[in-house]
Amino acid sequence: MTFTIDGKEAEARPGTTVLQIAREMDIDIPTLCHHEALQPYGACRLCVVEVQRGNRTRIVTSCNYPADSGMVVQTTSDRVRAVRKLVLELLLARCPNVKIVKELAQEYDIHEPRFKTGNNFCILCGQCVRACREVVGVEAIGFASRGVSREVAPPFFDPAKQCIGCGSCVYICPTGIITMEDVQNAQYHSPGGGYAMGSQRIMHNWKQTFRMAECKTCGKPFMPQVQIDYIAEKFNIPRAELEVCKTCKP
Ligand code: SF4
Ligand code: FES
CATH class of the missing domain: 3.10.20.740 (Ubiquitin-like (UB roll))
Structure with missing residues (x-):
């Protein structure tokens, strides 16, 4: 062969x-x-x-x-x-x-394209969509619209309900157009009602905000709580094993 x-x-x-x-x-x-x-x-x-x-x-x-x-x-x-x-x-x-x-x-010696120019930062490579689906096992985002308007977005352009805030799309995007931000001492809706203070991760493009879990050993925020819940359930891993950050892991 x-x-x-x-x-x-x-x-x-x-x-x-x-x-x-x-x-x-x-x-x-x-x-x-x-x-x-x-x-x-x-x-x-x-x-x-x-x-x-x-x-x-x-x-x-x-x-x-x-x-x-x-x-x-x-x-x-x-x-x-x-x-x-x-x-x-x-x-x-x-x-x-x-x-x-x-x-x-x-x-390839191209300096001025002959076509009408825009100012898009998404090359429609689909790596974010596929990483979300194939690697993470979630379908938080997909392609929406057609032709020149084609773009990556959560279903119906709503805040991405399935997103777990893992950031895989951010890491894989070759253009840097997907951004996330970790904010310390933010105010968030407490699961028990009312507001609480803590760290948050904001996925700007997908209009979602996540409460960050704190490492049980060092106390530093390290991963969205939703992501911990997702991994624990999907791979049947005891939560205690996931609630410690990489640095503090034995
Ligand atoms: S990875 Fe980045 S460039 Fe590629 S489709 Fe997603 S947003 Fe667009
Ligand atoms: S079509 Fe082969 S790398 Fe994009």
């Missing part, structure tokens, strides 16, 4: 993608929606390569294209570069101030 990629012989192990093999061989293929921890998505189309089988040549997205014996892959052909350039030009028009887009566009 071998194939060639940029003239080099590669092994097509079952279940591997062209992108995976290329990365193992230190062949650079740009990606914007791919993340090792998530299922391949095939949305940004930046990872395109040219695949030849017999007399037939196709442009495919390498992040979800299975590596297969006998094929000939080119990662930097003229056709490949032309597709990537168009993808980047469209992205640069949508998100002219996103660092990663600007850097990639420069690499």
Whole structure:
């Protein structure tokens, strides 16, 4: 089971993608929606390569294209570069101030997009949506609207009811448009009624605020209480094991 990629012989192990093999061989293929921890998505189309089988040549997205014996892959052909350039030009028009887009566009010699520019900071890579669903097991956010108005939002643009404030979306977002803030000594609605003082985590984009649990050993706020409850229930872990912060864990 071998194939060639940029003239080099590669092994097509079952279940591997062209992108995976290329990365193992230190062949650079740009990606914007791919993340090792998530299922391949095939949305940004930046990872395109040219695949030849017999007399037939196709442009495919390498992040979800299975590596297969006998094929000939080119990662930097003229056709490949032309597709990537168009993808980047469209992205640069949508998100002219996103660092990663600007850097990639420069690499591909695109400075002024021919299309109408906006000032969006979401590249629609879907990593936040997928991390929430695939890794955390929650579906707090999803894609809403269509075309140029497409955006990530909680259902019906309401405060995200299912969000547990874990911050996975913040960590994974390649543009930094998702933000959260931990606030000390905030006033919050006490579960027993009335108000109490404590620390809070605010998920700005998803319009949610969470009470932070304090570490049972050092007393520092470290994780939203809702997240502790969620993990305890989902993985059947005794709460006592979760109520201690990383630093104080034996
Ligand atoms: S908010 Fe960030 S992670 Fe989510 S789709 Fe937009 S760019 Fe990607
Ligand atoms: S990385 Fe393959 S389509 Fe986005």
